[in-house]
Each structure stands twice: as structure tokens, then as C-alpha cells.
Amino acid sequence: MAHARVLLVDDSADTRHFLADVLRPAGYDVLTAASGEEGFTLARDLLPDLIIADHQMPGQTGLDMLAALREQDIRLPFILITAQGSEELAARALRLGVGDYLIKPFDVGDLIKATKRVLAEHWQRQIQENVPVRLLQANIELEGRLRELDTLVQIGQRVTGVLDLQTVLREAAQAAVTLAQAEEGSLLLVDPLSGELYLYASTDAELMKAPFRLPVADSLAGRVVRTGESLIITGEDLQTIKPGHTFRALAYVPLVLKGDVIGVLGVTNHTANARFHPHVIQLLSVIADFAAIAIENARLYTRTERERSTLDAILRDTEDTIIVVDAVDNVLFCNPAARKTFDVNILDYRGKPLDEVINHQEVIELFAKQARAGRSRSSEIKIDDGKRVLNAQLTIVEGVGRVVVMQDITHLKELDRIKSDFVTTVSHDLRGPLTAILSYVELINRSGPLNDSQQDFIKRIKFSVQSITALISDLLELGKIEAGFDQDREPTSLRRIVRYAVEGQRHQWEKKQQHVKVRLPEIVPSVLGNPLRLRQLVNNLVENAVKYTPDGGTVTIMAESDGEFLILRVIDTGIGIPQKDQPYIFDKFYRTDQAIDHYQGTGLGLSIVKSIVDQHNGRIWVESEVGKGTTFTVMLPVYDGDAGGDAGDTEA
Ligand code: ADP
Numbered sequence: 197m198a199h200a201r202v203l204l205v206d207d208s209a210d211t212r213h214f215l216a217d218v219l220r221p222a223g224y225d226v227l228t229a230a231s232g233e234e235g236f237t238l239a240r241d242l243l244p245d246l247i248i249a250d251h252q253m254p255g256q257t258g259l260d261m262l263a264a265l266r267e268q269d270i271r272l273p274f275i276l277i278t279a280q281g282s283e284e285l286a287a288r289a290l291r292l293g294v295g296d297y298l299i300k301p302f303d304v305g306d307l308i309k310a311t312k313r314v315l316a317e318h319w320q321r322q323i324q325e326n327v328p329v330r331l332l333q334a335n336i337e338l339e340g341r342l343r344e345l346d347t348l349v350q351i352g353q354r355v356t357g358v359l360d361l362q363t364v365l366r367e368a369a370q371a372a373v374t375l376a377q378a379e380e381g382s383l384l385l386v387d388p389l390s391g392e393l394y395l396y397a398s399t400d401a402e403l404m405k406a407p408f409r410l411p412v413a414d415s416l417a418g419r420v421v422r423t424g425e426s427l428i429i430t431g432e433d434l435q436t437i438k439p440g441h442t443f444r445a446l447a448y449v450p451l452v453l454k455g456d457v458i459g460v461l462g463v464t465n466h467t468a469n470a471r472f473h474p475h476v477i478q479l480l481s482v483i484a485d486f487a488a489i490a491i492e493n494a495r496l497y498t499r500t501e502r503e504r505s506t507l508d509a510i511l512r513d514t515e516d517t518i519i520v521v522d523a524v525d526n527v528l529f530c531n532p533a534a535r536k537t538f539d540v541n542i543l544d545y546r547g548k549p550l551d552e553v554i555n556h557q558e559v560i561e562l563f564a565k566q567a568r569a570g571r572s573r574s575s576e577i578k579i580d581d582g583k584r585v586l587n588a589q590l591t592i593v594e595g596v597g598r599v600v601v602m603q604d605i606t607h608l609k610e611l612d613r614i615k616s617d618f619v620t621t622v623s624h625d626l627r628g629p630l631t632a633i634l635s636y637v638e639l640i641n642r643s644g645p646l647n648d649s650q651q652d653f654i655k656r657i658k659f660s661v662q663s664i665t666a667l668i669s670d671l672l673e674l675g676k677i678e679a680g681f682d683q684d685r686e687p688t689s690l691r692r693i694v695r696y697a698v699e700g701q702r703h704q705w706e707k708k709q710q711h712v713k714v715r716l717p718e719i720v721p722s723v724l725g726n727p728l729r730l731r732q733l734v735n736n737l738v739e740n741a742v743k744y745t746p747d748g749g750t751v752t753i754m755a756e757s758d759g760e761f762l763i764l765r766v767i768d769t770g771i772g773i774p775q776k777d778q779p780y781i782f783d784k785f786y787r788t789d790q791a792i793d794h795y796q797g798t799g800l801g802l803s804i805v806k807s808i809v810d811q812h813n814g815r816i817w818v819e820s821e822v823g824k825g826t827t828f829t830v831m832l833p834v835y836d837g838d839a840g841g842d843a844g845d846t847e848a
Contacts, residue, residue: 200315201225201242205235205249205258206277215248218304219311232256236264239272246295246315248307251278251285259285262292273318275310277302347371348482355486361494365397368461368487373399375483376447376476378463383487384410384417385451385459393417393460417460420448424457426481430471447472449480453488461487517586517602520593525550525563528597537579537586537602559588559600566590566598568760577602585609612678620675623668630668634661663796670800673732674784677807682729687722687835690762693731694753697738704739708747715754721762724835725812733808736801737766737828743795744826745770761814761831772822781818782806805830 202224206212209230216226227244229235233256239247249258256264258276265272273295278285281299289297295314298306351371354364369381382398393415395407412418420427427448444465451459461484463472511518511531517538520529526547530540538554545553551560558577566573577586586602593599637657640646646654676682698712705712723730734753741751749769756763771790773781780786785799809816812832820826 199223199225200245201227202311203227203229203235203239203242203244203247203249205229205232205247205253205261207231207250207253211250215307218307222308222311224311232258232261236261239265240268240270243270244272246273246275246311246318248275248277248311251276252280259288259292259294262294266292273314275307275314344375344479347375348479348486351483351486355490355493361490362397364490365487366399368483368490369397369399372461372463372480372483375479376463376472377470378447378472379465379467381461381463383451383459383461385491386412386421386457393421396459416446417448417462420450420460421457424450424452426450426477428472428474428477442466445471447476447480449477449484451484451488451491453492458488458491515604517588518599519550519554519559520597520599521550521563522597525597527553530554534602562588562590562600563598566592576605616675616678619671620679623671623675626664626668630661630665634658634665637661663798667798667800670798670804674800674804674807677729677804677811680811682726684726685724686727688725688727688730689720689722690730690734690755690764691716691720693727693734694755694764696731697734698753700735701738701742705742705751708742708745708749710742710745710748711750712742713750713752713754715752717756720755721757721834723762723812723832725832729808729811733805733830734764734766736805737830740801741766741768741770741826741828743797744768744791749825757834760834762834764830764832765827767825767827769825772824772826773818773820774822778818778820782816 200223202219204212204215204219204226205228206215207230212228212230216228219226227238227242229238232249232253235247235249236256238244239261247262249261251258258278262274262276271293274293275296275298276289276294277298277300279300281297286297295317296310298310348371351368354367365383369383372378373381380398380400382400382403383396384393385396386392387394387409390409391412393410393412395403395409398404410417412421416427416429427446429443429447430445444467446462446464448460448462450457451461461480463476463480465472511529514531515533516531517534518529518531519527519534522528527545527550528547530538530545530553534540535545538556538559540553542548542553550563554560556577556579558575562573562575562577565575572589572591574587574589577588578584579586584604584606587605588600588602590598590600637654640654694714694716698714738751738753745751745768751769752765752767754765754767773788777786777788781788782802782805784803786802787797787799791797806816809830809832814830814832816828816830818826818828
């Protein structure tokens with residue numbers, strides 16, 4: 197804190213110096229004057245915190261000087277020093293408001309004490325006189341701010357709580373009027389089609405009966421839209437800017453949404469002569485921000501509603517069966533097709549557990565299996581005692597739960613069955629004539645000597661007949677697998693099957709000088725399956741790997757288990773399968789161009805593999821890169837309660 201300034205007035209230079217030497221070490225700034233007149237001038241011009249003056253001075257006495265200051269309405273704390281005290285002098289000093297009165301010779305300590313006390317009393321008085329007024333003012337201002345804040349908070353709450361935009365914006369206009377202490381408030385929005393401003397909400401009900409439009413190019417509100425800047429104008433200015441205006445004062449702020457001005461919030465005074473304080477712009481800007489949020493909310497809400505009703509219509513009208521459950525398997529939604537298919541009669545099915553709403557074991561199992569496996573799953577669901585078949589895909593929807601969509605594939609199944617029956621019958625019937633052809637070809641050989649080209653023709657006929665026979669065998673196999681004839685299941689060791697496949701084709705891979713590696717874990721869990729079919733599965737994959745891998749390449753067969761599934765991989769370093777062909781290679785007769793041109797085959801091997809995998813509730817997929825190689829991965833459920841196999845990695 198700055199030091200208090202003391203003005204010493206005494207005609208004696210010794211006294212002045214002496215007193216200054218006493219006061220300065222005590223922490224006071226000291227000014228001095230040698231006469232009453234000089235003291236008066238310094239006191240008037242510099243307004244010290246305290247005057248210590250001698251009374252007996254030639255010319256103006258100490259009290260005369262004080263009286264002169266009082267006349268000028270300058271009231272400074274005052275200590276009078278006198279050589280001769282008298283009652284009369286004391287009375288006059290009291291009248292003039294002297295703070296203390298010291299008679300010479302006085303003790304230095306008394307002077308310091310008097311100085312401190314008079315200053316303290318003076319400051320105390322100052323506080324008592326001034327602080328309440330200031331406090332009151334601050335209080336009034338604070339109350340005003342609180343009211344403003346209150347209004348802003350309220351309008352903020354309305355923006356998030358009320359969905360009717362007209363209501364929210366009318367309240368925003370009303371809040372603007374309250375805060376700006378204006379007569380009228382309105383909210384204009386820019387029409388995106390015409391580019392004009394139109395009145396959307398106003399505190400003036402009459403105005404709302406016939407809402408007006410304003411051109412953006414030639415209006416004050418339009419100026420706010422064009423420039424993006426607020427406007428605050430009084431009546432006189434208005435007359436010069438826009439003659440004929442009836443406003444006394446106006447304040448406009450822009451409504452900004454994502455960087456674009458989409459409207460204007462304004463308050464006006466028609467009759468009152470009150471101009472708006474610049475602070476009003478700040479308040480209106482906050483309300484304008486709220487209004488812009490309300491408009492954005494309303495737009496989003498309308499869009500979401502529209503999308504929701506479109507989705508509703510799609511879900512309602514689709515023939516697919518759709519069921520949605522939440523994270524704890526309570527039903528959130530069943531479309532009409534689902535309710536019809538599964539006889540959902542209860543109206544308030546929402547929120548009920550899935551197994552209470554859907555009385556169908558296969559559906560419940562599908563959900564349970566998916567939950568265990570943790571990934572999307574598909575399955576066939578039979579309904580109406582197996583008369584209808586649905587293909588169900590169950591997927592996880594983040595933040596919602598799970599959704600199952602089922603398509604009726606009854607007619608596809610039927611078509612497939614008819615086609616398979618047909619193929620089986622035809623294949624079967626072809627076998628007889630083919631056997632006859634082959635027998636007669638053999639007989640030709642024995643019936644007499646043949647020349648070289650006849651021998652060659654016969655070889656070709658035999659080769660073609662063998663190809664057709666292989667094709668027919670494959671077709672018949674496929675027919676049998678698809679018909680599900682061999683349902684016998686037993687715990688089967690994959691270790692032995694892999695070994696058979698590798699050894700069975702030793703001749704082929706040795707001829708091509710390929711490396712065949714078998715990498716199996718210590719324990720290969722058994723699979724509950726049909727050993728014949730599982731052998732066919734592994735055989736086909738290894739056969740393909742050897743066939744489609746050039747001489748000197750590598751084929752690796754490896755297995756691992758995660759406890760639930762046995763994962764078998766057949767990896768080769770062969771020609772690979774182009775990306776575009778990969779989705780189709782499990783289809784019947786599908787072969788890649790390279791295979792057609794250079795390799796013998798029926799295009800049925802992988803269809804057989806896929807059917808076997810399906811029959812064993814497994815999955816199969818391919819990863820491949822042209823020129824680098826191919827990996828087929830098969831997942832088969834392990835047979836629990838058994839662990840199989842003997843030791844270690846083997847290399848062939
Ligand atoms: P194919 O009798 O032609 O081998 P598959 O049904 O076994 O018939 O296989 C279908 C097609 O998939 C093959 O014609 C070939 O184009 C491709 N393919 C299968 N396995 C492999 C592999 N390991 N490497 C490259 N292509 C393969």
C-alpha cells in the first residue's frame with residue numbers, strides 16, 4: 197500500500213525539519229509549507245491524506261487555512277499544533293473539525309499516535325460513508341446480471357426440452373425483450389429457396405397474424421445477414437440510414453449455424469426513447485446461439501423422424517422375418533412377418549425375454565450359439581413341421597444388441613432337391629452306357645492289331661470316359677452328401693486322416709518334387725463326424741494344393757484348437773485364386789480360367805468339401821493371392837470329452 201502523505205505547515209524551518217524527521221521514519225511521505233497561504237495552495241492542489249499545521253503563523257493562521265479549505269469544500273484530516281492553548285481556540289478548532297490538538301512542547305510519541313489515530317478515523321469515516329453506496333450499486337448490478345443469467349438458463353433449458361420450434365423461438369424473442377428491456381422482439385429466418393427473410397416468431401401477436409417478408413439486399417435485418425455483424429442503432433441515426441422508420445431504437449444480432457447466417461434476432465423500441473446499451477448485443481447473441489441450436493435440433497429431429505418412419509415402413513412391409521434383441525436378450529422389436537411366423541400373440545412383447553416371446557427352439561439355439569462364438573452366424577430354421585425353411589443371419593449391432601433376419605428359402609431348397617434328384621438319376625443312368633463304352637474299347641484292343649493313330653484315338657476315348665466317370669462319381673457323391681444319407685457320427689481323429697491324405701498322394705507330390713509339411717499340435721482333439729466324409733474333405737483339399745502348386749513348391753497342413761473348434765489349414769505356394777473368383781469356388785462346376793486351361797478337374801471337389809463341412813456344422817473359407825499361394829481354413833466343432841492323437845510335428 198502507498199504511504200500516507202502528510203502536509204506539514206509551520207513558519208519555523210526548524211520545527212518543519214524536526215517534525216519531518218519524526219514522521220518519515222514512521223512511514224509517512226512528508227510535504228512541507230512555510231505559511232498558511234502556501235499550505236492552503238498545496239492542500240487544495242495535492243489533496244494530502246493529512247495536514248499538520250501550526251496555528252500561530254504570520255499571515256494566515258493554521259485555523260484560517262483550515263477554514264479556507266472548508267469553504268472550498270475540501271475536507272482533509274487536520275492536526276493543529278499551538279504554543280498557547282485556550283478554550284476559545286479549542287472550541288473553534290472543534291467546530292472546524294480538527295482531528296487533534298497538540299500543545300507545544302509535545303512528546304514525539306504523542307504526535308505519531310495522533311497522526312495514526314486521525315488518519316484511521318478518517319479512513320473509517322470514508323468507508324462508512326462510501327462503501328454502503330458502492331455495495332448497494334454492486335448489489336443492484338449483480339441482481340441484474342443474475343436475472344439475465346436466469347433468463348438465459350431458462351431459455352437454454354427450453355431449447356433442449358421443448359420440441360415445438362415455434363414455441364421455443366417465440367420464447368427466445370420474449371427473453372430478448374426482457375433482457376434488453378425492449379418493447380418488441382422478433383425472429384426472422386432466411387428462406388433458403390427465395391433468399392428472403394421472413395418473420396418466424398414475434399412477441400407482437402398482431403404482427404404474427406400477417407407475417408411479412410423482407411429482401412436481404414435492402415433492409416437493416418438483411419444487412420445483418422449479409423455482413424454477419426450485429427447492429428445497434430438509435431432513432432436519430434435510423435432516420436438518416438432509413439428515412440421513414442418509426443423505430444426509436446433497434447438492436448439486431450445474426451443467427452449463425454455452422455458458419456452460415458440463417459436469420460436475425462432483433463429487439464426494437466417504438467415509443468420509449470431508450471437507446472440500447474452495447475451490453476444488449478452480448479445478451480442477444482447468447483439467445484441467438486440458443487435459437488440456432490433449437491433450429492438445428494428441430495431439423496435433425498425432423499430428419500430422424502422421417503428416416504425412422506421410412507425404416508418403420510420397410511420393416512413393416514418386408515417379407516423377411518426380423519427380430520431385434522438388446523444386450524441381455526430382451527426383445528426390442530419383432531416385425532409383422534416375425535410375429536406371424538412365430539405366432540407372437542402378446543401385444544406388449546417389447547422388453548420381454550426372447551425365449552418368452554419366441555417359442556422356437558432353433559431360434560433360441562441360434563442366439564445361444566452366436567453368443568458363445570461371439571461373431572455373426574447363419575443357420576437354417578425349420579418351421580411348420582419342416583414344411584418351410586428360413587435362412588437366418590444373426591448379427592451384432594453395436595450399441596443396440598443383436599438382430600436376426602430370416603428369408604424364406606423353402607422354394608430354393610425344393611428346387612435344389614429336384615435338381616439334385618435329377619442329377620443323381622441321370623448320373624446313375626449314365627454309368628451303364630459308360631461302362632459299356634469302356635468295355636468295348638478294351639475289346640477293340642484285343643480284336644486285332646491297331647495302327648498308331650488308332651491306338652492314340654483309343655487312348656483319348658479312354659481318357660474322356662474316365663473324366664466323365666470321375667465327374668459322375670463326384671456328382672453322385674455330392675448327391676449323397678447333400679441328401680444327408682450318411683448321418684452316422686463317431687469321434688474321429690484328424691491326425692490319422694491327415695496322414696492318410698498325405699501318404700495317399702505321395703506319388704503325386706513326389707513326382708512334382710514338392711515339400712509336404714504336416715504341423716499338428718501335441719494333442720489334436722477329435723471331431724464328431726463321419727470318418728469317410730472327413731477323409732474325403734482333407735483328401736480333396738490336399739489334392740488341390742498339390743495339383744495347383746508347381747513343381748518344387750510347398751504344401752503345409754497344420755491344425756490347432758481353441759477348445760471349441762478344431763482349425764485345420766491347408767496352405768500351398770501354388771498359382772493362387774484371383775480375388776474375383778474366390779466367392780464362387782465352392783459353387784458346383786466353378787473353375788478358374790487358369791484351371792480350365794491347364795489342369796484336369798471336374799469343378800466339384802470344393803462343392804463336396806463345402807457340403808461335408810456344412811454337414812459337420814463347420815465353416816470353411818479361402819485366402820489366396822495369385823502367384824503366391826492359397827490357404828483353405830476349415831473349422832470343425834471338437835468332440836468334447838475326448839482328446840486324441842499321438843505326438844509332435846512331422847515333416848514329409
Ligand atoms: P477342380 O476339380 O477343378 O479342382 P474344385 O472344386 O476342387 O475343382 O476347385 C474349384 C476351383 O478352385 C479349381 O478349378 C481351381 O480353379 C480353384 N482351386 C481350388 N483349390 C485351389 C488351390 N489350392 N490353388 C489354386 N486354385 C485352386
